Amino acid sequence: MTQPTSNATSEFLLVRVSDELYALPSTAVREVARWRSPTPVPGAPPVLQGIISQRGVVTPIVDLRLLLGLAANAPTRATRLIMMHHENCDFALLVDAVLDLTALPPSALAPTPTALEASRARLLSSVARHGDRPLGILSIAALVAALQETI
Template sequence: MTSTELAPSSNAGALVTTSAAKNDSQQFLTFRIGAEEYGIDILKVQEIRSYEAPTRIAHAPPFVKGVVNLRGVIVPIVDLRLRLGCTAEYTSFTVVVVLNVCGRVVGIVVDSVSDVLEMAPGTIKEPPEISASIDTRFVTGLGKVNERMLILLDIEGMVGSPDFGLID
């Protein structure tokens, strides 16, 4: 299993696509689920690992794929694609993003990781007001990068929410 560790204070090597950090800028790890591109705060990311089938847990919901032993820590693996109602195909690009959120280590499965982007506050727009039938609680904003639209997620709020089912 290959792994890329990301230290919060590091530049994450070649993954960073912009120059020196600015005080008011924020860095996001970008990843794909289906045709959409998402971003999460890079400071929540511990490492990126290639997907390896975890040990299944009995009676877990379908989006909880199981657990892995990560250097002595038992880490639950959640397929974010299934949790968001998307289809999930496991390919050579499928990765697990290991997060430190809500005082826990959790892995989320995504289709692929794109890069780390630094975004100034002016490039991030508020999420639009949409009908109550669409859950946008965990969308913190929309970022525009050239011709790409990036959906920015509050991953800590999402993983920590009762309906996610991981943290009491």
């Protein structure tokens, strides 16, 4: 069996969150679905928009916009739910649009800038560029940890 090497190109799902671009490691993405109205959960933090049934399984919707400290607009035709799986956690990430699936070599990834606000920097593993726009590479482990800690 071939061991993955550190210089292997990885695939990412490019998403738009508010007016910013982010990339999710495709290994954690199970599927992409259209937004649908969730069942609200009274007393849950605002970042948890509610729950849906995804193929019969109760799945929480995490509003990535609020988690990143961005403005949450009303859902549009472009709004998507990205079904994620990380270790034992299944959840749906709400994003404003899914743009593309792209491959990024390690040479395209740069460390997270120190000037970036800490609440956002802790959710990123690195940064890159998509055309002339900055692209934040989300760390799913950090995202799950943030959700389990305080929200």
